Amino acid sequence: MKFRCSSVTIAIALLIGMSFSVYAQTYPSKPIRFIVPFSAGGGGDIVVRTVAAKLSERLGQNVAVDNRAGAGGSLGTEIASQAPSDGYTILMANVAPMAINVSLHKKLAYDPVKDFSPIALLVTFPNMLVVHPSLPVKSTRQLVDFAKARPGALTYASAGNGSTTHLSAELFQGMAGIKLIHVPYKGGGPALINLISGEVTMYFGSMPASLPHVRSRRLMPLGVTSLKRSDAAPEIPSIAESGFPGFEAVTWIGVVAPKGVPQDIVDRLNKEVAQVLVMPDVRSRLKSLGADPLTSTPSEFSAYIVSEIGKWAKVVKQSGAIVE
Numbered sequence: 001m002k003f004r005c006s007s008v009t010i011a012i013a014l015l016i017g018m019s020f021s022v023y024a025q026t027y028p029s030k031p032i033r034f035i036v037p038f039s040a041g042g043g044g045d046i047v048v049r050t051v052a053a054k055l056s057e058r059l060g061q062n063v064a065v066d067n068r069a070g071a072g073g074s075l076g077t078e079i080a081s082q083a084p085s086d087g088y089t090i091l092m093a094n095v096a097p098m099a100i101n102v103s104l105h106k107k108l109a110y111d112p113v114k115d116f117s118p119i120a121l122l123v124t125f126p127n128m129l130v131v132h133p134s135l136p137v138k139s140t141r142q143l144v145d146f147a148k149a150r151p152g153a154l155t156y157a158s159a160g161n162g163s164t165t166h167l168s169a170e171l172f173q174g175m176a177g178i179k180l181i182h183v184p185y186k187g188g189g190p191a192l193i194n195l196i197s198g199e200v201t202m203y204f205g206s207m208p209a210s211l212p213h214v215r216s217r218r219l220m221p222l223g224v225t226s227l228k229r230s231d232a233a234p235e236i237p238s239i240a241e242s243g244f245p246g247f248e249a250v251t252w253i254g255v256v257a258p259k260g261v262p263q264d265i266v267d268r269l270n271k272e273v274a275q276v277l278v279m280p281d282v283r284s285r286l287k288s289l290g291a292d293p294l295t296s297t298p299s300e301f302s303a304y305i306v307s308e309i310g311k312w313a314k315v316v317k318q319s320g321a322i323v324e
Contacts, residue, residue: 027087027264027265027268028059028060028061028087030061031062031063031064032055032059032061032062032063032064032088032089032090033064033066033083033089033090034048034052034063034064034066034090034091034092035066035068035079035080035089035091035092036048036065036066036068036076037068037069037073037077037080037091037092037094037097038067038069038073038076038159038160038186038187038188038189039067039069039185039186039190040067040187040189041188041189041190041192041193042187042188042189042191042206042209043125043188043205043206043207043208043251043289043291044094044188044251044253045065045187045188045209046208046209046289047123047208047286048065048092048122048253049065050282050285050286051122051273051277052064052065054282055273055276058272058275058276059272067187069160069186069187070160070186071160071161072096072097072101072159072160072161072163072166072184073096073101073160073162074097074101074105074108074109074110074162076091076097077091077093077094077097077098077112078108078110080116080256080258081109081110081116081259082258083258084258085117085257085258085259085260085261086261087261087265087269089257089258090119090255090256090269091116091255091256091257091258092254092255093116093118093253093254093255093256093305094251094252094253095164095251095252095308095312096159096160096162096163097162098116098254098256098305098308099112099305099308099309099311099312100162100163100164100167100312100315100316101162102309102312103313103316103317104162104321105162112305113302113305113306113309114259115259116256116257116258116259117257117258117259117266117298118254118256118298118301118302118305119254119255119256119257119269119273119298119301120254120255120273120274120295120296120297120298121252121254121294121296121300121301121304122252122255122273122293122294123252123253123286123291123292123294124250124251124252124291124292124294125206125207125250125251125253126207126226126230126249126250126251127165127204127205127207127210127249127250127251128204128205128206128207128211128214128221128223128224128225128233129143129168129172129202129203129221129223129224129225130195130203130205130210130213130214130219130221130222131143131195131201131202131203131219131220131222132195132196132200132201132202132219132220133218133219133220134198135202135220137222138220138222139237139242140222140223140237140239140242140243140244141243143202143222144176144178144243147176147178147179147180148177148178151179152180153181154178154180154181154201154202155180155181155183155201155202156169156180156181156182156183156200156201156202156203156204157183157184157185157192157194157195157200157202157203157205158182158183158185158191158203158204159184159186159187159188159191159205159206160185160187161184162321164204164225164249164250164251165191165204165206166182166184166321167249167315167316167319167321168225168249169202170319170320170321171247171249172204172244172247174319175244175247180201188205188206188209189209191205192205192210192213195219196218204225204249206251207224207230207232207233207289207290207291208289211232211289211290214233221233221236222242223237223239223242224237224238224290225238225239225248225249225250226238226240226250227240227248228240229241230290231287232289232290249315252304253291254296254301255269255273256301257269266298267298270298273295274295277293277294277295278293278295
C-alpha cells in the first residue's frame with residue numbers, strides 16, 4: 001500500500017515546524033524551574049546553583065532551583081519526568097537516580113533513557129571520606145583498624161539509598177572487611193549537618209560540599225574516592241593509594257529535560273550551559289571545590305548515561321548494596 005502526502009498534510013507539517021522554530025526563538029519568555037532531586041547544601045546543589053545564577057543572566061529569565069528530595073533522588077527525577085515538555089522545567093541529572101537506581105530498584109517510576117532529553121554534562125567530582133574530629137583516627141588505615149575492633153559500632157551517613165555516598169561506603173566495607181551501620185538522609189546537606197554535630201561517625205561526602213568543612217576544621221578528611229588525588233586538595237591521599245588499590249567512586253552531574261522538548265530548545269540550553277562552564281569565575285569556583293567542569297553535546301551525554309547504567313550495575317552487584 002502506498003501513502004500519499006496531500007498539499008494540506010504538507011502545509012500542516014510546515015506550520016508545525018515553523019511554530020517550533022518561532023517558539024524556540026522567543027524562548028525563554030518566563031522563569032525556568034531547575035529541579036534538584038536532593039536537599040539543599042549537597043555537592044550537586046552547590047554546582048547547580050552556581051550554574052543557574054549565570055544561566056539566569058544569559059537567558060534574561062530567572063532560573064529557579066527547586067529542591068525535591070527523597071528516595072535517593074528518584075522522587076525529584078520522577079517529578080521532572082512528568083513535567084510539560086516545554087523547556088520550562090529542567091532537571092539536575094545525577095548518577096544515582098539516572099544510573100545507579102536502575103539496578104538498585106526492581107521498578108522505577110521513570111525510565112532514565114526513554115523519559116528524558118539529555119542537554120549537557122556539567123561536572124564530575126570524587127567523594128571524600130570525612131569523619132567527626134572526635135574520632136581518634138588520622139588515616140584510612142587507622143579507621144579500618146578502629147572499626148575492626150568495634151564491629152557494628154560505627155555509623156556512616158549517606159545522601160540516600162543508591163547515592164554514590166552510599167555505594168562508596170558499601171564498597172569500602174567490602175574491601176576493608178569491616179561492618180558499619182548505614183544512616184541514610186534526604187541529601188548531602190542533612191548528612192553533613194548530622195556528621196558535624198556528631199550524630200554519625202563518618203561520611204563519603206561529595207567533595208564540593210565537604211571541602212569547605214574540612215578547611216574550617218569541622219571535619220577530618222581521610223581520603224578521596226578518585227583513583228588519584230584531587231588538584232583541589234592534593235594533600236589528601238586517595239583511598240586507592242591508602243591500601244585499597246582500585247577503589248573508585250566518582251559522581252557526575254548533568255542537565256536533562258522531559259522527553260519531547262523541541263530540539264531547538266535543547267540545543268539552545270546546551271549552548272548556554274557550555275558558555276557558562278567556560279567562564280573563568282565559574283571554572284575557578286567549581287575547581288576550588290574539587291569539581292571538574294566538562295562540556296558535551298546532547299548526544300554525547302545520552303550515550304554517557306547509557307554507559308553509566310551498565311557500569312554501575314556491576315558496582316551494585318559487587319557491593320551487595322540493597323534498598324531497604
